[in-house]
Amino acid sequence: MTPVPAPQDTAALSISAHLQNDTFLRACFRQATPHTPVWLMRQAGRYLPEYCATRAKAGSFMGLATNADFATEVTLQPLARYPLDAAILFSDILTVPDAMGLGLSFAQGEGPRFAHPVRDEAAVAKLQVPDMAKLRYVFDAVRSIRKALATTDSQGRSVGKVPLIGFSGSPWTLACYMVEGAGSDDYRLVKTMLYQRPDLMHQMLAINADAVAQYLNAQIEAGVQAVMLFDSWGGVLADGAFQQFSLAYTRRVLAQLHRAHDGVRIPRLVFTKGGGLWLEQMAALDCEVLGLDWTVNLGQARARVGGEGAVGKALQGNIDPNVLFASAPQIEAEVAKVLESFGLPHTGSGFGPTHIFNLGHGISQYTPPAHVAVLVEAVHRYSGVMRQR
């Protein structure tokens, strides 16, 4: 395992970023927290009636995402309901290929769709890193959300309530949608290109990686306090192909990212759905946190890559979002199972294994909002009790 940069290299840098609640950032950097921080993938989403109301006002998903006021409103909605330990920018993983001119849209009740998929040499030849000005709506939203998250502390200083996470799709995941033109259940078109024309695939992935790096750096400059790469489709690749076509380009993104902004470190999170078999290889990435889906045993993942002392990854995940369809006592029991599976995180000073509670995938639109309250409360309470034992 390649060691993460030794903490002392960046000791002069703060991690607190003037926050009221910095548990998420502390856990990213493998420092102790009084409870296990929790946020939920897709926490601002269709399961919330207030989200649906704002989306109706905006007219469409992209109408919502491209308007800083609406994006701010929906980003903050779950925080008003639940004591979540982080906010995540409301946006989509596919904004970058949209800025490349592929024409992103979301039909009602369906997933994303590109008007101009990339399926041949000519289409790949036309691809380039887009002008970041085309993504200004995202950076405007970041600035607006940071303002909306600001409050004053007991001494009257401006602080953020919780950190704001920025994100992008990974180069491979973007390529899946760019070639398929939409979601897929067999990834036939993108894998045909991969096996038939690996040269074209590498060309596209290199452009995607450089575009994603510029995009995340611009998010950091606009104010996000952590960045996450969603490799939602890394897990559909064969062993061998994953390393060449997904992991290598995640690495290329990470190598270009700002490590800090305004003297504050920016943690980097990588989530590969279905990537549990490749954890050791992912642990060699220059990032702080690995996200895990629900197929992974957290205790085993901790033993494999969670490390003791200064070297190792913080782990994020991984309850099955379908647990939220059970009743409150069952949700609480499943939360406890996940927390116990990781075990007691690092306590005291210095660095050690830490856990950020999350779902193993985005929350379902059918989730009863009251059940989310049960989950968040259970994470905070039970993880606090574990630390007292």
Added chain:
Amino acid sequence: MTPVPAPQDTAALSISAHLQNDTFLRACFRQATPHTPVWLMRQAGRYLPEYCATRAKAGSFMGLATNADFATEVTLQPLARYPLDAAILFSDILTVPDAMGLGLSFAQGEGPRFAHPVRDEAAVAKLQVPDMAKLRYVFDAVRSIRKALATTDSQGRSVGKVPLIGFSGSPWTLACYMVEGAGSDDYRLVKTMLYQRPDLMHQMLAINADAVAQYLNAQIEAGVQAVMLFDSWGGVLADGAFQQFSLAYTRRVLAQLHRAHDGVRIPRLVFTKGGGLWLEQMAALDCEVLGLDWTVNLGQARARVGGEGAVGKALQGNIDPNVLFASAPQIEAEVAKVLESFGLPHTGSGFGPTHIFNLGHGISQYTPPAHVAVLVEAVHRYSGVMRQR
């Protein structure tokens, strides 16, 4: 790892089953073969024009599956084209719940659908192990296929060309379809039942397991020479839930299966798509072969569960079916990669690690038939060369 039954316990039993080509059975029992045997999941299927012609005659998928003549015809079609080392019964993984009265159908261009999904306590209460007479069409097909596979050897004795594999969906995979009523991308309904009413889920799974065991035993009595359990959806379960709701019921099926028929051993194969993280636990199953999807590194799987000497599992898999969309030299290169990833199988006498070449999932309907010929030839040729080095 629970040891497999020591070979000497069944030394009196034959494994050759009077076959012209017994490489598949020998590899199942971890004995040496001159080349790596190969067959393909869904090898009798829509990518073959002759299959489509027979299906058109039959009128529907179930029309095809329930007619012994048609089922025999399509089972043998891929063997007429390619020197495959095994035949697999043409049928569906969902025949058992159909016999339970759930009403299986296949709409044109869509997956399976049940007219009467099982979604509440009343529906679960009505479930029972079906009368195997309702599945007679399957056993008739098995007898008919065995006859069609018969030929005479140089001494004029009747022998089979290659062994015939029987199969069923696993109890959990059946439950997924029984509750969802069709395919799903989030398994929300079946997982809601699992988390909310684990008692109902266990009740359904116990019935499924006993039904599947009776069904596979009846297939064995009718003449199949190996049986495979497809746990196509085991990999969608969370760690912990997989062990309780999938693996435990696979074990319950295996415990009830005939180990031999007419003095010939019957190997048992278990394939859990997405189960790579749980290989050690699957290795404790009382079966001979574990099937692997393409996310698993075969060399690592061999080290984990492939064992030396008498204890360990034969491994089956695992090329990405999308490789078949590339050109012939690329297919050959990918075949070599998979074979080299497993490494040299056991040679000489006794028992040791063996590999059965297969796809990591069913073949795509869009596959060019000529590409399958390239793959099968490459497996035989390259695996033969490996043994000469």
